[in-house]
Amino acid sequence: MSGDCDHHCGGHHEGLPSCGAQKGTRGGVPEFAERLRKKSRRVTGARKSILDILSRQSHPITIRGIHDQLPKGDCDLATIYRSMHLLEGMGMVKRYEFGDGQARFELLREGDDGHHHHLVCTGCAVVVELHECGMGELEARMVLSHGFTRVTHKLEFFGLCPRCQGG
Amino acid sequence: MSGDCDHHCGGHHEGLPSCGAQKGTRGGVPEFAERLRKKSRRVTGARKSILDILSRQSHPITIRGIHDQLPKGDCDLATIYRSMHLLEGMGMVKRYEFGDGQARFELLREGDDGHHHHLVCTGCAVVVELHECGMGELEARMVLSHGFTRVTHKLEFFGLCPRCQGG
DNA sequence: CACAAGATGCAAATGATTTGCAATTAGCAT
DNA sequence: ATGCTAATTGCAAATCATTTGCATCTTGTG
Numbered sequence: 001m002s003g004d005c006d007h008h009c010g011g012h013h014e015g016l017p018s019c020g021a022q023k024g025t026r027g028g029v030p031e032f033a034e035r036l037r038k039k040s041r042r043v044t045g046a047r048k049s050i051l052d053i054l055s056r057q058s059h060p061i062t063i064r065g066i067h068d069q070l071p072k073g074d075c076d077l078a079t080i081y082r083s084m085h086l087l088e089g090m091g092m093v094k095r096y097e098f099g100d101g102q103a104r105f106e107l108l109r110e111g112d113d114g115h116h117h118h119l120v121c122t123g124c125a126v127v128v129e130l131h132e133c134g135m136g137e138l139e140a141r142m143v144l145s146h147g148f149t150r151v152t153h154k155l156e157f158f159g160l161c162p163r164c165q166g167g
Numbered sequence: 168m169s170g171d172c173d174h175h176c177g178g179h180h181e182g183l184p185s186c187g188a189q190k191g192t193r194g195g196v197p198e199f200a201e202r203l204r205k206k207s208r209r210v211t212g213a214r215k216s217i218l219d220i221l222s223r224q225s226h227p228i229t230i231r232g233i234h235d236q237l238p239k240g241d242c243d244l245a246t247i248y249r250s251m252h253l254l255e256g257m258g259m260v261k262r263y264e265f266g267d268g269q270a271r272f273e274l275l276r277e278g279d280d281g282h283h284h285h286l287v288c289t290g291c292a293v294v295v296e297l298h299e300c301g302m303g304e305l306e307a308r309m310v311l312s313h314g315f316t317r318v319t320h321k322l323e324f325f326g327l328c329p330r331c332q333g334g
Numbered sequence: 335c336a337c338a339a340g341a342t343g344c345a346a347a348t349g350a351t352t353t354g355c356a357a358t359t360a361g362c363a364t
Numbered sequence: 365a366t367g368c369t370a371a372t373t374g375c376a377a378a379t380c381a382t383t384t385g386c387a388t389c390t391t392g393t394g
Contacts, residue, residue: 042340042391063381076343081382083341099264099321101351102381119309119318128313138301142286142324146295151286151326154266157309159318209360209371230350243374248351250372268350268382 029055031110032092039090046075050083051092051107059127060096060104060118098156119157123164130157196222198277199259206257213242217250218259218274226294227263227271227285265323286324290331297324 032051033043053069054061063080084105087093094114096104108114119128139151199218200210220236221228230247251272254260260272261281275281286295306318 037392040339040392044341044391046342073343077381078344078383079342097264097266119313119315121315122317128315130309132305132308134305138299139324141299142297143326146286147329148286148288148295148324148326149332150289151324153322153324155320155322157306157315157318157320159310159315162314165316204361207361207371211360211372213373240374244350245352245375246373252352270350 032107035090035092035110041086041090046079047083047087049075050080051087054093054105054107057106059129060098060106062102062104064102066105096156097154099158117155117157119159121161121164122158123160126161126163128161199274202257202259202277208253208257213246214250216242217247218254221260221272221274224273226296227265227273229269229271231269233272263323264321266325284322284324286326288328288331289325290327293328293330295328 029048029051033048036043036047049070050066053066063077063084066080067075067077084093084095084103088095088105092108093105094108096106096118098104098118098120106114115133117130117133119130120126133155135153135155139153142148143151196215196218200215203210203214216237217233220233230244230251233247234242234244251260251262251270255262255272259275261275263271263273263285265271265285265287273281282300284297284300286297287293300322302320302322306320309315310318
């Protein structure tokens, strides 16, 4: 199928907005292609397109969001779902859930553990990326006090952004 | 030191286990009936049963979990879904999402803001309730630095409980 | 260039949650 | 008690996000 990547940020969708600001600078797609090959996974047109789209997002994007940005019927929804599982399993994307029933994904660069959180506006759904998190010690305390290991956490913030504070 | 988990539910249940341990002591149902009346909502048999079941849980429970605990076909699933929306809207229950696609609910006593989090075992799904959270200042900083108001957060921890650490 | 392991498209299947609608019921007035 | 009306419920059908079966097509390799 096609194989080219040439999508421009498509305007506004009602879901969570994701206008603008390229995030990853250099076209990281080849970097990911390499990672795929190393695990004997194929670098297909669909995956390239998906990675390409992911690489130009500044916020987590939904499966449907990805699909909508792909030229016409370039790639089936099922394929995107399958790809996201694969990429997630390979640690190339991270899954987020903002509580609206749809999973959202963000690309993870090599060596990036992607550990950060989001501040989501409950009014317009704008997303702000947060990079501080001081959860480390709390997590550690939990390990000790409850005997759990491999403790991770999911943390997201919700509130009203300046624009939605009407009045 | 200690590695005690207060739970010891076999693991037969598929979903998240909810070992007995009554939580709210006194039958709080009448308290809730009162709250319902105050908002001109009816105290129906279905609601009483649901509140009763919720009141005897020690961890968040799913809709299906509630349904399974109701005598035979005592109350329709749709009714439980509708009730949970109502109760959530009235601040009588709090919704949690542990990432497995099903919502879970916990009853909130009068004056209880229900602010706490959970430590969920990724192996057997045992749930430990956590009551510390030190997110307050982080939240406040967020308000200031991004101009958001009414900021809240969702925070859940995941890890392997002592029993599931075998191997 | 042939091949087998992988991938993909399409349609049908799941699973959780919602909704339309007619039948029932709780809470208040009579 | 009895009646009345709005709130509720059961049931079935509808949504929605996500999965999966399967036949067909591709990629990476020899």
